[in-house]
Amino acid sequence: MSSTESEVVVIGSWASMYTSRVRIALAEKSIGYEFIEEDLSNRSPLLLKHNPIYKKIPVMIHKGKPICESLIIVQYIHETWKEGYPLLPSDPYLKSQAAFWADYIDKHIYSGAKKFLLAKGEEKQKGVEEFLGYLKVLESELGEKPYFNGESFGFVDMALICFYSHIIAFGKIGNFSVEKDTPKLFAWATQCMKRESVSKALADPNKVYESLIAHTS
Amino acid sequence: MAGSDDVILLDFWVSAFGLRVRIALAEKGIHYEYREENLQNKSPLLLEMNPVHKKIPVLIHQGKPVCESNIIVQYIDEAWHDKSPSLLPSDPYLRAQARFWADFVDKKVYEAAKKIWMTEGEEDRQVAKKELIEVLKVLEGQLGEKPYMVGESFGLADIAMIPFSVWFHTLNEIGKMNIERECPKLAAWVNRCMERESVSKTLPHPHKFYEFVLEMQKKKGH
Numbered sequence: 001m002s003s004t005e006s007e008v009v010v011i012g013s014w015a016s017m018y019t020s021r022v023r024i025a026l027a028e029k030s031i032g033y034e035f036i037e038e039d040l041s042n043r044s045p046l047l048l049k050h051n052p053i054y055k056k057i058p059v060m061i062h063k064g065k066p067i068c069e070s071l072i073i074v075q076y077i078h079e080t081w082k083e084g085y086p087l088l089p090s091d092p093y094l095k096s097q098a099a100f101w102a103d104y105i106d107k108h109i110y111s112g113a114k115k116f117l118l119a120k121g122e123e124k125q126k127g128v129e130e131f132l133g134y135l136k137v138l139e140s141e142l143g144e145k146p147y148f149n150g151e152s153f154g155f156v157d158m159a160l161i162c163f164y165s166h167i168i169a170f171g172k173i174g175n176f177s178v179e180k181d182t183p184k185l186f187a188w189a190t191q192c193m194k195r196e197s198v199s200k201a202l203a204d205p206n207k208v209y210e211s212l213i214a215h216t217s
Numbered sequence: 218m219a220g221s222d223d224v225i226l227l228d229f230w231v232s233a234f235g236l237r238v239r240i241a242l243a244e245k246g247i248h249y250e251y252r253e254e255n256l257q258n259k260s261p262l263l264l265e266m267n268p269v270h271k272k273i274p275v276l277i278h279q280g281k282p283v284c285e286s287n288i289i290v291q292y293i294d295e296a297w298h299d300k301s302p303s304l305l306p307s308d309p310y311l312r313a314q315a316r317f318w319a320d321f322v323d324k325k326v327y328e329a330a331k332k333i334w335m336t337e338g339e340e341d342r343q344v345a346k347k348e349l350i351e352v353l354k355v356l357e358g359q360l361g362e363k364p365y366m367v368g369e370s371f372g373l374a375d376i377a378m379i380p381f382s383v384w385f386h387t388l389n390e391i392g393k394m395n396i397e398r399e400c401p402k403l404a405a406w407v408n409r410c411m412e413r414e415s416v417s418k419t420l421p422h423p424h425k426f427y428e429f430v431l432e433m434q435k436k437k438g439h
Contacts, residue, residue: 053321053355067313069320079309092295093281099288104269137269 008033011047012058013040015211017110018070019058020162020201025074027197028085028158033060071102074158088155101141101148102159108134109163113170117216128174135167135182142188153195161192165202169209173216224249225277227263229256231421231429233327234286235274236380241290243415244371245300287319290376304372315367318359319377325352330384333392334430346392350399357402364409371413375406379416382407386423387430 008026010033012019026033038047038057050059050066059066060073067076078087089095112134116127138160142148148156171177179186192198226242226249228235242249254263254273266275266282276283276292283292294304305312329352332345356378359366366374385396385407397404410416 062310065310067310067317069317072313072316072320075316076309076313079312092292093278093283095295096283096288096292099291100283100285103285103288 007063009061010058011036011038013038014203016057017162017166021070021158022058022060022073023201024158024197025077025087029077029081030084031081098155101156105159116174128176132176132181135185139182139184142184157192161198164189165205165208168205169212172209223279227252227254227275228273229254231426232273233380236419237286237376238274238276238289239419240376240415241293241304243419244302245297287377290373306368311368315373318366318374322377326381330388333388346394353400353403357400360402360406375410379410383420383423383426387427
């Protein structure tokens with residue numbers, strides 16, 4: 001069933017959505033792990049040893065070997081622990097579509113937000129519109145499905161829901177509302193938040209908001 | 218089992234990303250219809266098949282599009298899993314490594330290389346050169362004494378990087394550098410990959426790429 005604690009280690013941060021992604025995946029698979037909170041203002045030797053290329057979190061260490069980049073980690077979890085909840089579709093085409101949308105999320109959500117988080121006036125407004133544009137593309141991809149994955153929670157849902165606390169915080173800063181501006185996404189997120197794996201992994205949106213304000217002022 | 222009779226590739230002759238897909242298809246011996254896109258005047262098919270990014274390459278298999286080159290290569294490996302060679306290792310840890318390094322090429326190599334001909338001013342160019350060599354040396358570090366990027370077999374990470382070898386001559390000329398001399402292990406790896414027919418018959422000649430970049434720069438008034 002679960003691995004012994006020391007077999008799986010996750011180096012991450014409470015505020016990192018990419019860390020949440022990995023925590024959701026491990027929880028869905030009921031895999032036990034040791035979590036090490038990284039102080040990003042003072043990176044530990046452990047992190048630097050296991051992610052010398054990017055020096056970023058999350059890093060998952062399985063039986064002493066590091067895996068980096070959250071989507072790659074989730075795929076690794078899917079391929080290593082074949083029993084339990086399927087994190088990816090088995091059909092090659094559906095898998096490629098899932099990979100495409102997860103990649104879209106990684107290309108646009110965080111970088112899109114950065115464009116207005118530090119901006120003011122017209123530039124900020126433009127950034128917010130662009131960001132909402134990305135959310136609307138995702139909403140359109142969701143369509144009438146309960147999840148991006150179809151009838152059940154899957155890879156793309158995991159890839160996006162990990163940003164949710166941040167998106168709410170972005171909304172406060174950018175003066176938009178997920179509930180009003182992207183109601184389908186709001187309904188989808190509400191549904192996802194009912195999963196224990198998700199609710200336990202996501203940071204409190206208020207804490208994220210305070211952290212963002214502290215870093216952007 | 219996937220059929221080879223209904224495969225279309227929308228591409229642009231000199232695109233490193235498109236070349237990845239062409240190499241993967243050649244490795245598997247998959248027959249396909251190649252369609253050259255005019256990137257100044259994108260076809261309705263491209264816009265229909267990749268409405269989100271409107272970019273090439275797009276692989277259309279049995280009418281369904283797959284986009285993003287590294288994703289396409291992995292799709293090819295899975296859809297034609299019965300055709301050898303495998304493009305990814307079977308071990309999950311090595312697969313994670315392959316994906317990591319293919320992603321590194323996108324995040325680091327492509328960005329650093331582009332800067333060489335996109336920056337103006339000698340100072341900025343020197344910075345760009347230093348950055349590119351650093352990135353290539355990281356790849357050399359990963360290569361080590363191995364024949365290929367991840368393990369003993371040619372695969373995803375090699376496929377992701379080898380099209381950029383076409384850029385080396387151009388980078389050397391414009392950047393006034395010598396990549397092969399600074400990164401001899403990488404140069405040896407390029408030669409090794411070029412021994413594969415899928416690579417040597419697919420990659421355009423580096424001089425053709427240089428002509429293309431010069432043409433582009435002329436149009437921009439450099």
